[in-house]
Amino acid sequence: MERIIETENLSKHYGLQKAVNRINITVRPGEIYGFLGRNGAGKTTTIRMLLGLIKPSEGVIKIFGEDFSENKREILKRIGSTIEFSGFYSNLSAVDNLKVNTTLIGIKKKDAIKDVLNIVGLYEERNKTVGNYSLGMKQRLGIARAILHDPELLILDEPTNGLDPVGIKDIRKLIKTLAKKKKITIFMSSHILSEVEQLADTIGVIHQGSLVEEINFEELRKKNRRYIELKVSDDARTVLLLENEFGIEDYEVYPEETIRIYTDHDKVARINKALVNEEIEVSGIRLSEDNLEDYFVKLTEGEVIG
Amino acid sequence: MANVIYTEILKMKKSRMFLLSLLGGIVSPLLNFFMLLAYHQQNPDETLTMESLFNQTHLFIVFLVGTLLFALITTYLFNREFEEDTLKNLLTIPVGRTQLVLSKLFILIIWIEIIMIYSFFMVILLGFIGGFEGFQTNLLFLSFKKYIFTGFLLFLLTPVIILITILFRSYIPSIAFSIFATLGTLIIMNSKYIAFYPWSIPVLMTMNSQQSEYPILFSWLIIIGVFIISLTTTLIYFNKTDID
Numbered sequence: 388m389e390r391i392i393e394t395e396n397l398s399k400h401y402g403l404q405k406a407v408n409r410i411n412i413t414v415r416p417g418e419i420y421g422f423l424g425r426n427g428a429g430k431t432t433t434i435r436m437l438l439g440l441i442k443p444s445e446g447v448i449k450i451f452g453e454d455f456s457e458n459k460r461e462i463l464k465r466i467g468s469t470i471e472f473s474g475f476y477s478n479l480s481a482v483d484n485l486k487v488n489t490t491l492i493g494i495k496k497k498d499a500i501k502d503v504l505n506i507v508g509l510y511e512e513r514n515k516t517v518g519n520y521s522l523g524m525k526q527r528l529g530i531a532r533a534i535l536h537d538p539e540l541l542i543l544d545e546p547t548n549g550l551d552p553v554g555i556k557d558i559r560k561l562i563k564t565l566a567k568k569k570k571i572t573i574f575m576s577s578h579i580l581s582e583v584e585q586l587a588d589t590i591g592v593i594h595q596g597s598l599v600e601e602i603n604f605e606e607l608r609k610k611n612r613r614y615i616e617l618k619v620s621d622d623a624r625t626v627l628l629l630e631n632e633f634g635i636e637d638y639e640v641y642p643e644e645t646i647r648i649y650t651d652h653d654k655v656a657r658i659n660k661a662l663v664n665e666e667i668e669v670s671g672i673r674l675s676e677d678n679l680e681d682y683f684v685k686l687t688e689g690e691v692i693g
Numbered sequence: 694m695a696n697v698i699y700t701e702i703l704k705m706k707k708s709r710m711f712l713l714s715l716l717g718g719i720v721s722p723l724l725n726f727f728m729l730l731a732y733h734q735q736n737p738d739e740t741l742t743m744e745s746l747f748n749q750t751h752l753f754i755v756f757l758v759g760t761l762l763f764a765l766i767t768t769y770l771f772n773r774e775f776e777e778d779t780l781k782n783l784l785t786i787p788v789g790r791t792q793l794v795l796s797k798l799f800i801l802i803i804w805i806e807i808i809m810i811y812s813f814f815m816v817i818l819l820g821f822i823g824g825f826e827g828f829q830t831n832l833l834f835l836s837f838k839k840y841i842f843t844g845f846l847l848f849l850l851t852p853v854i855i856l857i858t859i860l861f862r863s864y865i866p867s868i869a870f871s872i873f874a875t876l877g878t879l880i881i882m883n884s885k886y887i888a889f890y891p892w893s894i895p896v897l898m899t900m901n902s903q904q905s906e907y908p909i910l911f912s913w914l915i916i917i918g919v920f921i922i923s924l925t926t927t928l929i930y931f932n933k934t935d936i937d
Contacts, residue, residue, distance in 0.1 A: 474778025
């Protein structure tokens with residue numbers, strides 16, 4: 388199987404509003420797919436469609452190579468999921484909450500609950516009423532519930548949402564462990580770029596309901612462009628000089644008299660000398676790379692993610 | 694199906710609502726116990742009988758407490774899955790939506806009958822404490838039958854509350870509706886339309902069905918019709934609706 392999740396023109400409309408607009412996602416076996424987007428970009432709507440909680444307005448979902456709309460029940464049995472803040476019966480303990488799932492799924496394995504509680508580090512707190520759990524503990528319990536039946540695919544909606552830095556670190560470690568040791572394919576959404584960057588193999592960026600980028604992180608890093616950044620006293624004259632004297636056309640002008648040059652990096656010394664000769668003050672010069680954040684700012688038309 | 698029912702029972706563990714509902718079940722016997730005692734103090738010649746305590750308590754349940762209390766239980770059973778955000782987990786396991794509603798319906802009738810039986814035994818206990826006369830096997834048997842039957846008739850009206858709960862996902866509309874339904878019963882009970890208004894039919898059927906101007910079959914058709922139509926609408930809507 389080459390693709391675990393594949394969507395074709397998946398859309399969800401609420402009246403005239405296009406919450407998700409013709410997105411094509413491809414998730415490959417064994418990878419962690421980071422589904423990145425700002426709050427309200429359409430991440431949760433997409434995830435709910437992938438889990439059959441809401442019906443797509445149009446488009447096709449294929450999971451494990453099968454049409455989701457035709458084999459929903461069988462496909463869902465192979466998926467574990469958490470959606471936003473995981474909901475639990477607050478009057479029950481962690482064990483009893485998980486018992487609801489083991490009973491409904493028909494898990495016979497005796498130590499299934501003990502095992503998953505150990506994995507997420509909640510075994511000691513197993514008999515505590517979930518109503519008394521912290522948000523971080525609930526998120527971990529949500530993951531425990533999602534992996535209870537050894538799923539092949541884990542769909543996690545904002546698994547670190549609302550957590551403190553320690554909680555975020557714990558969940559991140561947990562996700563890495565699950566992907567590595569249990570070989571689970573993970574599709575996780577987040578609005579925090581650094582979060583996705585640290586975990587994902589592939590990234591899909593959703594913005595205003597549309598998938599604006601889907602790329603492997605390796606490729607993305609290769610694609611990241613190096614540039615020379617100049618801070619000068621007169622950007623207009625500098626640009627003329629770059630074009631006329633050096634034939635450089637691949638550059639960008641930023642506020643505060645800043646210019647980024649993407650080619651001819653070997654000419655940096657000559658450019659500097661020419662600028663000084665033209666009595667253009669150079670207050671800063673550095674070789675840099677477009678960081679991921681800049682890249683995604685461009686993708687989302689200037690709106691910062693995370 | 695058995696698994697889903699078992700988990701519904703598991704969910705009730707340490708549930709405050711279950712204890713609260715039992716408290717609701719004691720309200721009618723207790724109120725009527727004190728009312729009859731007060732009446733007896735004013736009229737010492739009148740004998741305190743078990744029959745009057747059974748009948749008065751039943752009247753309270755079928756008129757007032759039953760509709761409201763069972764609406765509260767019904768709303769709790771269904772609304773908690775939305776309120777505690779557990780429905781998404783159930784539906785992605787996956788549990789069938791129809792299966793889920795039917796399992797909860799099964800729990801609901803059991804719960805309602807537990808409260809009716811609890812009220813029945815509270816009447817016996819209070820009657821015993823108060824020294825009420827007329828502890829006869831026949832009376833106990835007939836009263837028990839009447840309480841169970843009342844529970845069943847009130848249960849037949851609960852799918853309307855289920856539908857309202859699933860539509861609005863809140864306690865307020867269903868409780869408001871049950872208050873209006875109860876007021877409707879109070880208004881209609883002395884008219885000939887008692888046989889047609891769904892919420893007064895349990896009163897008619899368990900108290901004075903012989904006095905109805907219309908064949909009791911009409912009332913049966915109405916109450917069963919309400920059950921089937923509201924349940925079918927609930928299932929169709931719940932199966933089609935998006936879970937946000």
